[in-house]
Amino acid sequence: MSENRVIAIDGPSGAGKSSVSKRVGAKLGYLHVDSGALYRIMTWQCLVRGVDTSDPAAVAACAEQVEIECRPENGAIAYYVGGEAPGDRIRTPEINAHASPVATVKAVRDRITALLRGMTRYGNLVVEGRDITTAVFPDSPARFYLTASAEARAARRQKEEVEKGIANQTAEAVKASLLARDAIDSTRKYAPLRKADGALEIDSTNLTLDQVVETVLNALPDDWK
Ligand code: DC
Numbered sequence: 001m002s003e004n005r006v007i008a009i010d011g012p013s014g015a016g017k018s019s020v021s022k023r024v025g026a027k028l029g030y031l032h033v034d035s036g037a038l039y040r041i042m043t044w045q046c047l048v049r050g051v052d053t054s055d056p057a058a059v060a061a062c063a064e065q066v067e068i069e070c071r072p073e074n075g076a077i078a079y080y081v082g083g084e085a086p087g088d089r090i091r092t093p094e095i096n097a098h099a100s101p102v103a104t105v106k107a108v109r110d111r112i113t114a115l116l117r118g119m120t121r122y123g124n125l126v127v128e129g130r131d132i133t134t135a136v137f138p139d140s141p142a143r144f145y146l147t148a149s150a151e152a153r154a155a156r157r158q159k160e161e162v163e164k165g166i167a168n169q170t171a172e173a174v175k176a177s178l179l180a181r182d183a184i185d186s187t188r189k190y191a192p193l194r195k196a197d198g199a200l201e202i203d204s205t206n207l208t209l210d211q212v213v214e215t216v217l218n219a220l221p222d223d224w225k
Contacts, residue, residue, distance in 0.1 A: 005030070005124040005224060007216070008132040011146035012182045012193060014153030016204045016212060017128040020146060023213045025075060025126040028224075032076040033119055035129035035136070036099075038112045040090035041068055041081060043102040053098040060107035070115060072122045093167050096177055100184035103130075109190050131191035133199045141221050143199040146212070152205045154178055 007024060009017050018034065025032040043053065045066045051058045069080040078085065089095075102108055109131075116136050119125060127136070133143035148156075154175035161167045161174070169177075186193040195201055200219050204212050217225065 004120045004122075005142070006120065006137045006140045007126045007142040007144075007220070008137045008140045008199075009126065009128045009144045009146055009216075010130055010133045010193065010196070010199070011144075012130075012153065012185070013178045014157040015146040015148045016156065016209065017146050019209050020204075020212050020216060021126045021128040022076075023209065024216050027213070027217065028124070028126075029075075030124040030126045031072055031119075031122055033116065033125050033127040034076070035112065035116055035127060035132060037079060037086075037090060038068065038115060039099050039103045039108070040095050041079060041086055042066060042108050042112070043095050043099045044086060044090045045081065046102060047094065047098060053101050056105045059102055059105045063102075063105065063108045063111055068115065070119060077119055077122065077125075088164060088166055091161075091164070091166050093161075093169060093177065096181065100181045100188075104184065104188040104190065106190050113191075130185050130193040133196040134194060135191040138196065142219070142224065143196055144216055144219070145195040145199045145201045147201065147203050148205040150175060150179060 007030065009021050011017050022032050042063050046053050046059055046062045049062055051062045053059060066081065070077050113136050116127060129136070133145065154171055157178060158169060158171050158174040161169060202212055202215050
């Protein structure tokens, strides 16, 4: 077993996990790991290969074939498929709509869980996702559940999409898509999104990014600070 440390951060879409994890990682010199991007890559590859994402057997067969190269780069674990970085191709509304059904498939989850656990060999990590505190690294002494109101989460996601030029959806459309994903993510059979026993819940609706980051840093085990 690696002695490296893992800070685990779960929560629904738009709760601020990415911004918080990146900042915490940069402050401590821990590598940032975006586990959702791995589910998005699997989804993207299913769509590229014409796989019906509502067919678990077809999704499982596709997931077995996708080779994802993971390597530390600029403070994060970067992913490559066939030597290419997926970039914003995995951030489209189409991927948003198909990622939750793909993430219900056990073979997909098992593969990604194994990839994530293997990343501790690269160093100390801040890992964000939906099942990091409950299933991937349940023994970490630094586990957080980040949440915010649906309105705040939708507003953040919409702003992000417009700023990045990914899409120009209304706040209502973004909220509907986000709530649909939350419903699938938190009711699925394998590793559903839920607050883990012992994880610290932080509601970021009325907090600034700095305040959330401070709360996380203050709650770390004393010898990690
Ligand atoms: O965080 P995100 O929106 O990029 O995640 C994309 C999808 O992947 C989302 O529907 C939930 C799923 N996911 C998951 O099931 N488990 C994780 N650890 C991370 C993401």
